[in-house]
Amino acid sequence: MGWQKRGSGKKYDSMSGVGVAIGNETGKVLEREIRSKNCRTCSYWEGKGVEAAHHDCPRNWYGTSKGMEPDVGVSFIKKIEEKNCTVSTLIMHDDATTMSKIRQNIDHDITKWSDIKHVQNSLEFKKKKLDKKRLAINENNVLEIREGDTYKTEIDMLCQNMQETDVISNPLVVEELNPVQNIQTSIPCVYFDLETTSLSLNYDIVQISAVNDIHVFDQYITPSSGISKYASEYPELKSHKQEVLVSTFLKKNYSAHNASADVQMLKELVEFTKCSITELSPYSFTTTSCALCLKQNMVSKTRLVTLKPLTERSVISTAMAKKI
Numbered sequence: 001m002g003w004q005k006r007g008s009g010k011k012y013d014s015m016s017g018v019g020v021a022i023g024n025e026t027g028k029v030l031e032r033e034i035r036s037k038n039c040r041t042c043s044y045w046e047g048k049g050v051e052a053a054h055h056d057c058p059r060n061w062y063g064t065s066k067g068m069e070p071d072v073g074v075s076f077i078k079k080i081e082e083k084n085c086t087v088s089t090l091i092m093h094d095d096a097t098t099m100s101k102i103r104q105n106i107d108h109d110i111t112k113w114s115d116i117k118h119v120q121n122s123l124e125f126k127k128k129k130l131d132k133k134r135l136a137i138n139e140n141n142v143l144e145i146r147e148g149d150t151y152k153t154e155i156d157m158l159c160q161n162m163q164e165t166d167v168i169s170n171p172l173v174v175e176e177l178n179p180v181q182n183i184q185t186s187i188p189c190v191y192f193d194l195e196t197t198s199l200s201l202n203y204d205i206v207q208i209s210a211v212n213d214i215h216v217f218d219q220y221i222t223p224s225s226g227i228s229k230y231a232s233e234y235p236e237l238k239s240h241k242q243e244v245l246v247s248t249f250l251k252k253n254y255s256a257h258n259a260s261a262d263v264q265m266l267k268e269l270v271e272f273t274k275c276s277i278t279e280l281s282p283y284s285f286t287t288t289s290c291a292l293c294l295k296q297n298m299v300s301k302t303r304l305v306t307l308k309p310l311t312e313r314s315v316i317s318t319a320m321a322k323k324i
């Protein structure tokens with residue numbers, strides 16, 4: 001049987017089909033029949049609510065499209081047997097409905113052979129369909145991992161039993177150190193320095209020192225963690241180290257990496273350069289902006305932990321996670 005439209009496996013809604021019976025020995029066409037659910041003339045007049053005048057009407061089928069094939073099969077056998085021939089063997093594809101209808105309507109035994117070509121084609125078609133489905137499932141799985149639970153199939157049906165999805169917070173505002181505005185020449189200058197357990201932002205302050213023209217402040221703090229290898233073994237990572245600058249310009253040696261001595265020397269160095277307060281202004285920062293930067297750093301670190309499942313499975317890179 002040939003169809004105007006191929007059945008999808010679930011849906012058979014072709015408007016017409018043509019059946020052909022071919023002799024296995026001769027290869028010649030024995031019978032042909034058409035089943036059609038459609039007629040343009042009838043449809044036109046039906047649309048107007050008027051009965052169509054007599055016409056050469058192709059519509060000869062009012063049942064389902066799937067029912068066309070069994071009907072054609074029975075009709076073929078009856079027509080052939082009217083010509084005093086007996087149909088003993090049928091070679092056709094595996095269609096249980098057609099075979100059952102033939103056995104109900106024909107009163108002698110008929111052997112059924114499966115058409116190998118048809119079976120092969122049908123198997124190939126099914127395999128292709130399965131491969132396509134598998135590919136679609138794989139693609140969907142990738143999306144589900146990337147997009148999370150909300151991308152799952154039928155999420156709207158499942159969501160009654162699902163825990164409420166957490167709301168993703170807005171991206172962090174990147175804080176910057178703001179220099180002091182409208183700096184005055186009369187502003188008192190405080191030189192300060194910190195000694196920390198490491199060079200990363202995850203440090204403890206161990207010493208804080210500050211000097212101005214009148215006072216000296218120096219305080220040691222017990223750290224909560226040990227001093228890192230970098231801080232203890234390689235404290236002079238940056239070029240233009242203060243120690244070098246001091247020995248070059250001030251011709252002095254001092255106890256570097258003691259915050260108190262550091263700030264004292266820093267004050268002397270700045271005074272030696274004779275920089276005006278306005279020249280120093282771009283290198284200043286407000287305490288508020290510094291506090292905001294530190295706060296942002298802490299929040300960012302907490303949020304990074306929540307993205308760990310994605311970075312661990314290489315769904316996103318660590319750099320991307322940091323941006324998020």
Ligand SMILES: [Zn+2]
Nearest residue numbers: 039041042057
């Ligand atoms: Zn018609």
